[in-house]
Amino acid sequence: MELVKPAFGLTFWMVLGFLIVLFLLTKFAWKPILKALQERENSIEDALNAAKKAKAEIEGLKSDNEKLLAEARQERDQILKEARITKDNIINEARNKATVEADRLLALAREGIHNEKMAAITDLKNQVALLSVEIAEKVMKQQLANDDKQKALVADLLKGVKMN
Amino acid sequence: MKKSPILLLLLVVFTTISSLVNAQDSVAVNNTHTEAGNEKFDPGKMITDHISDAHGWHLWGHTEIPLPIIIYSKDRGLSVFSSSHFEHGHKTYNGYMIHGNKIVAVNEMEVTDAHSATINDQITEGVYDISITKNVMALLVSIVLLLIIFISVAKAYKTRPNQAPKGLQSLMEPLIIFVRDDIAKSSIGPKYKKYMPYLLSVFFFIWLNNLLGLIPLFPGGANLTGNIAVTMSLAVMTLLITIFSANKHYWLHVFAMPGVPVWVLIILTPIEILGVFLRPFVLMIRLFANIMAGHIIALSFVALIFIFGEIHAAVGASVGVVSLVFMVFMTTLELLVGFLQAYVFTLLSAIYIGAAVEEHDHDSHGHDAHVEEALII
Numbered sequence: 001m002e003l004v005k006p007a008f009g010l011t012f013w014m015v016l017g018f019l020i021v022l023f024l025l026t027k028f029a030w031k032p033i034l035k036a037l038q039e040r041e042n043s044i045e046d047a048l049n050a051a052k053k054a055k056a057e058i059e060g061l062k063s064d065n066e067k068l069l070a071e072a073r074q075e076r077d078q079i080l081k082e083a084r085i086t087k088d089n090i091i092n093e094a095r096n097k098a099t100v101e102a103d104r105l106l107a108l109a110r111e112g113i114h115n116e117k118m119a120a121i122t123d124l125k126n127q128v129a130l131l132s133v134e135i136a137e138k139v140m141k142q143q144l145a146n147d148d149k150q151k152a153l154v155a156d157l158l159k160g161v162k163m164n
Numbered sequence: 165m166k167k168s169p170i171l172l173l174l175l176v177v178f179t180t181i182s183s184l185v186n187a188q189d190s191v192a193v194n195n196t197h198t199e200a201g202n203e204k205f206d207p208g209k210m211i212t213d214h215i216s217d218a219h220g221w222h223l224w225g226h227t228e229i230p231l232p233i234i235i236y237s238k239d240r241g242l243s244v245f246s247s248s249h250f251e252h253g254h255k256t257y258n259g260y261m262i263h264g265n266k267i268v269a270v271n272e273m274e275v276t277d278a279h280s281a282t283i284n285d286q287i288t289e290g291v292y293d294i295s296i297t298k299n300v301m302a303l304l305v306s307i308v309l310l311l312i313i314f315i316s317v318a319k320a321y322k323t324r325p326n327q328a329p330k331g332l333q334s335l336m337e338p339l340i341i342f343v344r345d346d347i348a349k350s351s352i353g354p355k356y357k358k359y360m361p362y363l364l365s366v367f368f369f370i371w372l373n374n375l376l377g378l379i380p381l382f383p384g385g386a387n388l389t390g391n392i393a394v395t396m397s398l399a400v401m402t403l404l405i406t407i408f409s410a411n412k413h414y415w416l417h418v419f420a421m422p423g424v425p426v427w428v429l430i431i432l433t434p435i436e437i438l439g440v441f442l443r444p445f446v447l448m449i450r451l452f453a454n455i456m457a458g459h460i461i462a463l464s465f466v467a468l469i470f471i472f473g474e475i476h477a478a479v480g481a482s483v484g485v486v487s488l489v490f491m492v493f494m495t496t497l498e499l500l501v502g503f504l505q506a507y508v509f510t511l512l513s514a515i516y517i518g519a520a521v522e523e524h525d526h527d528s529h530g531h532d533a534h535v536e537e538a539l540i541i
Contacts, residue, residue, distance in 0.1 A: 002265065003216060003456070006393035009234075009294040010217060013303060014397040018369065021307045026361035029314035033340060034360060036321035043326045 205474055207467035215387045215459045216265055218298045219247040223382060226252070231296045235260060235267060238290030247295070249275075256281045260291075267293045299394070302386030306373050314368070343367050343510060351514035355521050359514070362405060366398060367510040374455060374502030378495060389505070390455030392448070399448035402513040403441070410520035443516050447509060454505050458498040465491045 144150045221229035230248035249257035259273045269287035320333040329337045348356035376384040418436045465487040473480025
């Protein structure tokens with residue numbers, strides 16, 4: 001049958017044409033296209049890898065930051081703790097000092113007061129004595145203004161004085 | 165998704181035109197015969213005429229594009245002239261005439277009526293017909309299309325390096341990647357790069373010509389991939405690539421399958437040697453038969469209209485409606501078959517090449533190839 005017998009002419013042109021098309025397409029289409037596809041795939045992969053790397057780096061930085069932050073926080077706590085202790089110490093010291101000083105001052109004051117009191121009492125005693133003498137003098141002067149009274153007094157005094 | 169109704173519409177329009185033009189052709193054929201001698205419509209002849217090669221490109225009625233006739237004869241030398249000189253096979257020219265779609269030598273050197281000419285069998289045997297026939301013309305058209313499409317796509321890669329594909333490039337890129345990843349890489353393995361140009365060329369050549377064959381108008385409609393000469397050329401190329409890239413493991417498995425007793429080898433080796441040639445032979449037959457069958461089915465539905473039309477015009481018209489529906493369906497199916505056959509040819513070529521270049525033991529791969537082949541046949 002005619003249909004299943006390959007014709008010479010068509011086979012000739014087909015082989016020639018296909019080889020030419022194969023050659024031209026290989027040179028001008030397939031090679032550049034496949035190369036471009038490969039390059040693009042590589043560049044996409046590179047970009048993805050770079051992004052992954054950058055992400056890891058950022059993650060590293062983040063953890064570094066956190067570490068630093070934690071350290072800083074710890075240091076701050078340490079400093080705060082120390083400060084608190086120092087403060088307490090200072091306060092305690094000051095309080096002790098103040099107490100001691102106050103006690104001393106109190107003692108001094110007390111002593112002063114005592115001394116002053118004593119002096120005042122002595123003074124008062126002297127004053128009272130003086131006043132008493134003065135009063136007594138005045139009374140005596142009043143009482144001994146006339147002779148009668150003087151006599152009466154002497155008499156009275158004399159009454160008191162018993163002859164033992 | 166938005167475009168799919170438009171695509172569907174185009175498909176319907178395309179298939180309708182296809183049917184109408186096919187119908188028109190048949191009318192012409194019918195008319196010629198009725199004019200010639202009130203002959204009955206011969207569907208077998210009509211279909212055979214449409215699927216075989218011709219020395220002119222028939223458009224409609226008596227109009228055809230004349231094509232160059234190039235003949236080399238051992239006795240008469242080279243002669244080149246237009247096919248229009250044959251006047252649709254009714255005249256002889258330069259001592260040649262068309263006899264049953266073939267060019268034969270005649271004794272009469274001057275222009276005479278073809279029906280009264282006497283064929284010279286002796287000279288005819290030494291005639292090499294390398295005319296630009298309808299199929300060669302279709303081949304040239306497809307070559308030009310392939311070059312235009314893929315060189316422009318390659319240019320797009322050069323002008324827009326490392327960027328997302330655009331336009332035609334984005335249509336072709338998934339297909340190229342499909343051939344590379346799903347056909348070449350998976351079947352051939354690490355050595356696939358060397359065979360990529362052949363596989364890509366074969367894939368797009370077959371696919372484009374399958375699609376062009378579905379278009380009934382010039383420059384489509386030629387039955388190029390449904391022609392045995394074309395499929396044979398492609399299959400022989402696959403065979404040659406397989407043979408020349410085969411390593412010693414491959415030949416060892418062909419001639420002396422390891423681990424098989426000698427008495428079995430006596431049976432097995434001839435089978436294996438036969439298999440080397442049988443595989444490309446099946447490639448040739450598969451593509452040829454599938455595409456030719458597609459054309460025959462479409463033409464058969466047209467023929468039905470005229471067979472019934474001979475009974476009565478009204479019967480023909482009503483059958484025509486049914487035929488049209490079936491033709492739309494078949495053409496849609498042929499669009500799928502066109503792609504599928506291109507894929508199958510390329511995949512099987514890749515599998516055969518892969519079996520030839522494979523480094524390690526034969527146990528799984530050969531099996532795969534046979535199994536897949538069996539499935540696809």
